[in-house]
Amino acid sequence: DQQVKQNSPSLSVQEGRISILNCDYTNSMFDYFLWYKKYPAEGPTFLISISSIKDKNEDGRFTVFLNKSAKHLSLHIVPSQPGDSAVYFCAAGGSEKLVFGKGTKLTVNP
Amino acid sequence: EPEVTQTPSHQVTQMGQEVILRCVPISNHLYFYWYRQILGQKVEFLVSFYNNEISEKSEIFDDQFSVERPDGSNFTLKIRSTKLEDSAMYFCASSVERNTEAFFGQGTRLTVV
Numbered sequence: 492d493q494q495v496k497q498n499s500p501s502l503s504v505q506e507g508r509i510s511i512l513n514c515d516y517t518n519s520m521f522d523y524f525l526w527y528k529k530y531p532a533e534g535p536t537f538l539i540s541i542s543s544i545k546d547k548n549e550d551g552r553f554t555v556f557l558n559k560s561a562k563h564l565s566l567h568i569v570p571s572q573p574g575d576s577a578v579y580f581c582a583a584g585g586s587e588k589l590v591f592g593k594g595t596k597l598t599v600n601p
Numbered sequence: 602e603p604e605v606t607q608t609p610s611h612q613v614t615q616m617g618q619e620v621i622l623r624c625v626p627i628s629n630h631l632y633f634y635w636y637r638q639i640l641g642q643k644v645e646f647l648v649s650f651y652n653n654e655i656s657e658k659s660e661i662f663d664d665q666f667s668v669e670r671p672d673g674s675n676f677t678l679k680i681r682s683t684k685l686e687d688s689a690m691y692f693c694a695s696s697v698e699r700n701t702e703a704f705f706g707q708g709t710r711l712t713v714v
Binding site for chain 1: 605607632634636642643644645646649651657658659692694699700701702703704705706707708710
């Protein structure tokens with residue numbers, strides 16, 4: 492069941508540059524989307540969300556873009572900081588449950 | 602800042618034993634969830650709970666699993682007869698409303714031996 496896909500298992504960027512994390516989904520019934528950040532041995536931490544009626548949502552250094560026609564969303568982190576290094580999960584919801592991607596491990600190098 | 606708390610952080614149990622995982626959701630939240638993550642795999646939805654009853658459950662959530670809100674603060678997941686494949690991180694989460702962000706606890710690592 493690959494309703495939510497994060498095709499890049501890892502991403503490495505330099506401190507201060509932009510990090511772009513991508514996510515694709517297949518289920519048209521999804522109507523809200525979230526990004527979570529996760530450290531080892533901890534629970535997912537909510538970062539930012541977007542509903543299907545919007546195409547962009549911004550919160551500080553984090554911006555999520557949604558392209559419904561392409562069933563694609565992305566998370567932009569600008570500027571990237573070493574503390575952003577973690578696994579980032581995309582999640583989608585259309586009912587009460589969230590469907591998660593496999594995650595992308597982001598490493599921000601000083 | 603309010604947070605979801607889970608106990609214990611790590612539970613080791615023998616195959617066939619019953620285990621209860623405990624959670625205290627954020628106090629003004631109305632929706633409660635259990636998810637699990639088997640090592641190296643995705644975070645998977647197990648069950649959602651609203652108004653003192655299960656509102657949605659996945660195929661994983663079979664008769665071996667049950668949830669309960671025994672009082673005004675705790676939310677528990679019981680596995681009646683644990684199997685080796687139940688070994689995973691179990692995350693409790695809660696949200697204010699349906700279709701809003703869910704806040705997750707730190708997780709309970711369940712190891713079935």
